[in-house]
Amino acid sequence: MQIDELDTPSLTADLDAVERNIARVQHYCDDHGISLRPHVKTHKLPELARMQVEAGARGITCQKLGEVEIFADAGFDDILISFPIIGESKIERLRRLAERVRVCVAVDSDEGADALDGIDVDVLIECDTGFGRTGVQSPEEAARLAGTVERFRGLMTYPTPAGTSEWLQRVLDLVGEVDCISVGGTPTASSVHELGIATELRVGTYVYGDRACMANGSVPLEDCALRVLATVVSTPTRERAIVDAGSKALTSDLAEATTGYGFLLEHPEAQVYKLNEEHGHVDVSRCERPPRIGDRVSIVPNHACGAVNMYDEIVLHRGGEIVETLPIRARGRVR
Amino acid sequence: MQIDELDTPSLTADLDAVERNIARVQHYCDDHGISLRPHVKTHKLPELARMQVEAGARGITCQKLGEVEIFADAGFDDILISFPIIGESKIERLRRLAERVRVCVAVDSDEGADALDGIDVDVLIECDTGFGRTGVQSPEEAARLAGTVERFRGLMTYPTPAGTSEWLQRVLDLVGEVDCISVGGTPTASSVHELGIATELRVGTYVYGDRACMANGSVPLEDCALRVLATVVSTPTRERAIVDAGSKALTSDLAEATTGYGFLLEHPEAQVYKLNEEHGHVDVSRCERPPRIGDRVSIVPNHACGAVNMYDEIVLHRGGEIVETLPIRARGRVR
Numbered sequence: 001m002q003i004d005e006l007d008t009p010s011l012t013a014d015l016d017a018v019e020r021n022i023a024r025v026q027h028y029c030d031d032h033g034i035s036l037r038p039h040v041k042t043h044k045l046p047e048l049a050r051m052q053v054e055a056g057a058r059g060i061t062c063q064k065l066g067e068v069e070i071f072a073d074a075g076f077d078d079i080l081i082s083f084p085i086i087g088e089s090k091i092e093r094l095r096r097l098a099e100r101v102r103v104c105v106a107v108d109s110d111e112g113a114d115a116l117d118g119i120d121v122d123v124l125i126e127c128d129t130g131f132g133r134t135g136v137q138s139p140e141e142a143a144r145l146a147g148t149v150e151r152f153r154g155l156m157t158y159p160t161p162a163g164t165s166e167w168l169q170r171v172l173d174l175v176g177e178v179d180c181i182s183v184g185g186t187p188t189a190s191s192v193h194e195l196g197i198a199t200e201l202r203v204g205t206y207v208y209g210d211r212a213c214m215a216n217g218s219v220p221l222e223d224c225a226l227r228v229l230a231t232v233v234s235t236p237t238r239e240r241a242i243v244d245a246g247s248k249a250l251t252s253d254l255a256e257a258t259t260g261y262g263f264l265l266e267h268p269e270a271q272v273y274k275l276n277e278e279h280g281h282v283d284v285s286r287c288e289r290p291p292r293i294g295d296r297v298s299i300v301p302n303h304a305c306g307a308v309n310m311y312d313e314i315v316l317h318r319g320g321e322i323v324e325t326l327p328i329r330a331r332g333r334v335r
Numbered sequence: 336m337q338i339d340e341l342d343t344p345s346l347t348a349d350l351d352a353v354e355r356n357i358a359r360v361q362h363y364c365d366d367h368g369i370s371l372r373p374h375v376k377t378h379k380l381p382e383l384a385r386m387q388v389e390a391g392a393r394g395i396t397c398q399k400l401g402e403v404e405i406f407a408d409a410g411f412d413d414i415l416i417s418f419p420i421i422g423e424s425k426i427e428r429l430r431r432l433a434e435r436v437r438v439c440v441a442v443d444s445d446e447g448a449d450a451l452d453g454i455d456v457d458v459l460i461e462c463d464t465g466f467g468r469t470g471v472q473s474p475e476e477a478a479r480l481a482g483t484v485e486r487f488r489g490l491m492t493y494p495t496p497a498g499t500s501e502w503l504q505r506v507l508d509l510v511g512e513v514d515c516i517s518v519g520g521t522p523t524a525s526s527v528h529e530l531g532i533a534t535e536l537r538v539g540t541y542v543y544g545d546r547a548c549m550a551n552g553s554v555p556l557e558d559c560a561l562r563v564l565a566t567v568v569s570t571p572t573r574e575r576a577i578v579d580a581g582s583k584a585l586t587s588d589l590a591e592a593t594t595g596y597g598f599l600l601e602h603p604e605a606q607v608y609k610l611n612e613e614h615g616h617v618d619v620s621r622c623e624r625p626p627r628i629g630d631r632v633s634i635v636p637n638h639a640c641g642a643v644n645m646y647d648e649i650v651l652h653r654g655g656e657i658v659e660t661l662p663i664r665a666r667g668r669v670r
Contacts, residue, residue, distance in 0.1 A: 007424045007670045041612060063613045083613060084568040086579075086629055089342045108569055111628040133614055134569040134577050233419040234443055234469040242469050244421070248644050249669055252587040277376060277640055278398045278418060279468055293446040294421055305612055309583050310644070312667040332647040334584055335342050 001322045003315060008231040008296065009249040011311040015318050017225035018048065018207060024223075025189055025206050026055045032193035037061050037080055037182070039204030042305045044330035045314070046074035048207060059102075061184075061202045065093050066333025068103070074329070077101040080124070080182070082156060082202060084112050084134060090335075091115045104180075106156050108135050113149045122153040124182060127168065130161035139170035146175050154180030158202070160188050165195045172197075187216045210304035211263050212255035221263075221300070228262070228299040228307060230280065232291045239285040243297060247275040249310060253303035262299040267291060272299070336657045338650060343566040343631065344584040346646040350653050352560035353383065353542060359558075360524055360541050361390045367528035372396050372415055372517070374539030377640045379665035380649070381409035383542060394437075396519075396537045400428050401668025403438070409664070412436040415459070415517070417491060417537060419447050419469060425670075426450045439515075441491050443470050448484045457488040459517060462503065465496035474505035481510050489515030493537070495523050500530045507532075522551045545639035546598050547590035556598075562633040563597070563642060565615065567626045574620040578632060582610040584645060588638035597634040602626060607634070 003012050029036040035058040040049050049060050049071065059078030062068045068079050078101070085094050085105055097103055104122040107113050116123065125142045128135030135157065136142045146152045152175075155168055160183050168181055183192050184202035192198045205212075208226040209219030230245035250261050252275060261272040261280065267287050274281035280299075284290035291297060301307035308314065309331055316323045338347050364371040370393040375384050384395050384406060394413030397403045403414050413436070420429050420440055429451075432438055439457040442448050451458065460477045463470030470492065471477045481487045487510075490503055495518050503516055518527050519537035527533045540547075543561040544554030565580035585597050587610060596607040596615065602622050609616035615634075619625035626632060636642035643649065644666055651658045 007422070009669050083579075084577075086568040087342070087566055108571065109628050112568075128571055132575070133571075133611065133616065135571060137571055231422055233421040233447075236443065236463055236468075236470060236472055240467070242419075244418075247586070247588060247641060251582070252589070252641070253582060254587070276468065277644075281468065293444050306582060306587070309612075310667075311669065332645075334344050334646065 002320050003229065003317050003322060004296065004320065006229055006315060008229050009245040010229045010315055011308065011313070012227045012229060012315045012317055013208060014225040015316050015323055017209070017223050019051070020223055021207050021209065021219065021225065022052055022055050025203060026057065028190055029201055030056060034193060034198055035200040037200055037202050038207065039063070039082070039184070039202050040067060040071060040330065042204035042207055043308060044328050045326055046071060046076070046329060047326055049076060052207070058200070061204070064333055064335060065090055065097070066335050067330045068097055069093070070330040070333060072097055072101045080104045080202070082106050082158070082184070084108060085115070086112060091119070094121065095119050104153060107145065107149060110145070110148065113145060116149065122151045123149040124154050124156040124180060125152070127155050127157045127171065129157045129164040129167045131159055139167055139174060142171045143174035152178070154178035154182065154199070156182040158183065159185035160192060160195060165197045168197050186213060187218045189218060205304050208304040210255070210307070211258065211300050211302045214263065214300070215255055215257040224300050226301060226304050226307065227265070228301055230297050230299055232293055232295045232297065235290070235293055238290065239283060241282040241284045241291050243280040243282060244278065245280045245299060246278045248277045250275060250280065250299065250301050251303060251306035251310060253306040255302035262301050265298040265300065267297065337655050338564065338652050338657060339631065339655065341564055341650060343564050344580040345564045345650055346643065346648070347562045347564060347650045347652055348543060349560040350651050350658055352544070352558050354386070355558055356542050356544065356554065356560065357387055357390050360538060361392065363525055364536055365391060369528065369533055370535040372535055372537050373542065374398070374417070374519070374537050375402060375406060375665065377539035377542055378643060379663050380661055381406060381411070381664060382661055384411060387542070393535070396539070399668055399670060400425055400432070401670050402665045403432055404428070405665040405668060407432055407436045415439045415441075415537070417441050417493070417519070419443060419461070420450070421447060426454070429456065430454050439488060442480065442484060445480070445483065448480060451484065457486045458484040459489050459491040459515060460487070462490050462492045462506065464492045464499040464502045466494055474502060474509060477506045478509035487513070489513035489517065491517040493518065494520035495527060495530060500532050503532050521548060522553045524553060540639050543639040545590070545642070546593065546635050546637045549598065549635070550590055550592040556635070559635050561636060561639050561642065562600070563636055565632050565634055567628055567630045567632065570625070570628055573625065574618060576617045576619045576626050578615040578617060579613065580615045580634060581613045583612045585610060585615065585634065585636050586638060586641035586645060588641040590637035597636050600633040600635065602632065
């Protein structure tokens with residue numbers, strides 16, 4: 001069966017492109033002696049994580065304990081949680097997970113560090129090297145916090161703005177060598193060796209690519225594996241087509257350095273200028289042959305991780321021929 | 336058990352507020368002789384739709400066939416689909432549904448009308464009275480299309496900008512009286528009687544309310560039933576707190592007439608100024624007592640329909656005491 005026969009909207013991924021993306025980043029990491037630890041928040045599929053590990057990835061990265069539980073059940077046994085674990089019930093779940101798989105957690109506070117007492121986990125100190133999200137605010141604070149945890153293994157940051165190397169090196173000057181310096185982000189995934197300090201790369205989006213990756217140059221269109229297939233359901237004017245993929249099929253996530261909500265493969269001149277929940281508003285005024293009612297379109301979403309999270313299943317194909325349909329096992333594991 | 340004991344993020348709804356919202360809009364419709372046909376895309380719960388129908392709603396509105404299938408299975412037998420049904424497989428599903436429940440569909444094109452030949456459904460002609468989405472573009476076109484369908488029952492529009500009454504009246508001048516003039520939208524839900532022409536109101540968001548409703552005045556904070564419960568997981572600076580609810584818990588949906596991504600009940604001075612997938616960035620600089628790591632917060636999301644769509648279940652409570660946890664049955668029914 002061909003993906004053209006699927007009802008819409010449907011989420012599809014081109015396995016050939018997925019394999020190219022996995023191989024490209026793995027080769028890059030191998031060439032530079034950097035461990036790859038893919039972030040599974042993007043695909044939420046044990047099957048793709050298996051491909052990543054078989055290609056050479058060291059382990060996986062999860063963002064939520066709910067993801068860790070799914071992937072541990074699926075046999076993954078080396079998992080980094082790159083998100084602060086706070087609260088009694090989460091600490092208890094972490095304790096149970098740590099009894100059966102190797103877990104490393106990111107910590108950026110005394111509260112987070114203290115809660116790990118007696119739990120069998122490694123710790124990376126999360127450092128805010130400029131992004132302004134989580135992470136300790138100074139190398140001195142990183143060194144101090146590192147001294148309070150039992151199994152300090154290294155440092156973690158995301159992303160890697162200018163000054164990151166110097167920031168992290170200052171911590172090393174204070175604490176000495178560490179096992180792991182973990183950095184993240186698909187946009188800079190092919191240049192982290194230039195930092196001269198990273199030992200591990202965490203990336204998620206690279207496996208599928210998306211419109212943001214096209215805009216920032218990290219994944220070219222030909223390697224963007226993910227599509228939301230949609231149908232034109234209304235053409236009220238010459239300028240406007242409405243497709244059956246709105247914010248519940250594409251998300252309202254924007255992409256830096258571009259406007260609109262997705263790239264229409266069959267109509268590159270078109271602009272998805274607005275979304276309602278189930279309606280995608282497409283400006284087709286610049287299309288010489290605008291799409292007609294019933295026409296199918298293939299949309300590269302702005303943000304792969306967000307789009308995947310809207311679906312219960314994904315259809316994997318090669319060249320349009322369906323290979324298999326997989327349940328997105330870790331979708332909805334919000335906690 | 337109290338909702339305060341739930342792990343986070345969790346989606347909760349206050350049943351007392353839900354009941355007030357259902358009663359308020361039903362009374363308004365009853366007072367003005369307007370039929371109420373609630374849109375179930377907001378809650379996607381047969382249980383709440385049952386409450387709406389028992390309060391006096393005439394039937395329900397769905398946006399996707401997948402929703403219709405869930406609600407037909409749950410016993411609802413009078414369903415309007417306010418979205419164009421286009422494509423062979425969808426027409427076939429519509430045919431099967433029409434054999435077991437009463438279905439009315441919106442049509443705005445010859446393609447949509449022709450496909451209904453021989454199917455047991457009523458038809459509303461969708462009119463674009465100014466929103467610029469789906470719908471025929473003129474009263475004359477509405478009248479022409481009405482003449483091509485077998486079971487023309489009336490007109491449908493969303494929302495109801497100035498000029499809507501005159502637009503719709505012009506169609507009536509051409510086609511004569513109709514059974515149903517269906518209008519939609521929570522923001523104007525308490526003034527559609529002023530149109531003087533509407534016989535039916537379609538509204539969804541009113542049942543929960545959200546931050547957009549607070550901003551446009553349609554649902555006050557005390558009647559906003561929906562909360563995303565979250566935990567502060569990091570306080571890197573005095574100005575910034577990070578909560579464990581990001582775009583996968585709240586959506587990136589914006590709300591008109593306000594900025595940010597949600598309203599923090601415990602910290603009204605705080606601003607959720609940015610979301611990553613699992614991180615909510617909160618500016619707490621104006622909070623006299625900023626939240627601390629481990630503190631719980633209750634967030635009124637920008638957009639109820641979008642937020643609900645992120646969760647597999649919702650916890651219903653009264654005054655914080657949990658009544659029951661329901662699977663969000665029609666979530667993920669994207670087609």
